[in-house]
Amino acid sequence: MKYPLVTAALLACATPLGAHPHIFVDTGLEVIVDAEGRLTHLRITWAYDEFYSLLVTEDRGLDPDYDGVLTQAEVASLNGFDMQWIEGFNGDTVLLEGGEEVALSGPQDVETRFADGRIITSHLRAVEDPAPAADGLVIKPYDPTYYTAYEVTQKVTIQGSDTCRARVKMSDMNADLRALQQDLSALDANTDPSDVGLPEIGEALANEVVITCDAS
Template identity: 25%
Template sequence: MRHSTILMAALLSLAPAAAFAHPHIFVEARLEVVAGKDGSVEELRNVWRFDEVFSSSVVMDFDKNTDLKLEPNELTEVGNTVKKSLADYDYYMNLTINGKNITVQKPDIIHVDYKDGQLLMFFAVKPVEKMPLKGRLTFGVYDPTLYTSIDFPTDTELAIVGDGFKACKHQVVRPDADQVISENKQSLTDAFFNDPTGTNMSKLFATRLEVTC
């Protein structure tokens, strides 16, 4: 169906040729990592605000009654499309505990709104396995294809919530691209030639929240 093209093809950038493309979609994000009463990560709350150009294209694609806005049922359809489409990409979540990658469960729902010419999405995901607040944990949100640029405007947009974090230290890390390339030159080169259609090495450049407990 045509109305799924924008979110299935553009947002996800399924075409291999896009693996090293410049970003075409721009998102300002907020991530809250919530600690549960059991001393582990309970959930991760996301807020995404899309750029006006992409937002307008979604309106054109999902606006069934052509009134140049998105009705509640149309917003629901956008959310359902994204929920299904991003599953294979783990909803752009990048979680680790003591160096081990952790995937996330499918969110119950992705809430979508359209305000002031911009599309907003709100959703929460839970780790598929326990992430006890012990050792070193990292949390990030990035598109491995680099088609979508996910930016956290200020460090406060990467936040920890809950008493479980009281004994932990945290910092926001914004990698310097030149330094990353310099320190990983060989591995980046090998990754490209081993799989020129795309790798997951882009996570080295992604902003992340590091928590040490």
């Protein structure tokens, strides 16, 4: 995830954290399909872990009474905090057609809520023309550096089609990946994994959402 507040907030409280990942995000997807069976939009939901949510609210001076409840105005002030993407950032979401990446728009129609001590945001992304057939598409939410760990634990739904369905495929956790995870977690929180020769493993650990559609 690439926006300024993440780095600022985590550096302020880096000492108790392991190196990677720093942020845990439960992810949900709404796959929007048109009458011709083409995928036109994705609505992506990110539910941030409680600790990161606390860092964000404290950094912004929200919830001063520490009761875990935000006013409507406080929630409104959070809207879009995670949408300040740097140029070229793909939103930690990759859409694949036959192994080739399909371009997505920047975030639109951003919404934010706060529940059970967690910030939950959603945003809409349009599929750039020409919209691909939904059947066989793969959606992968991940941060290549594994600084942020995304896991598809929220709902995955299909909107606009009764013939399409989504299946969540977990990553293949082989011995090499487990060893790399242990190496990452052992690093000092301020150490960049690339500085000690560790590769980016976010894609290898990513969940895959596979769309399949029955012939009409």
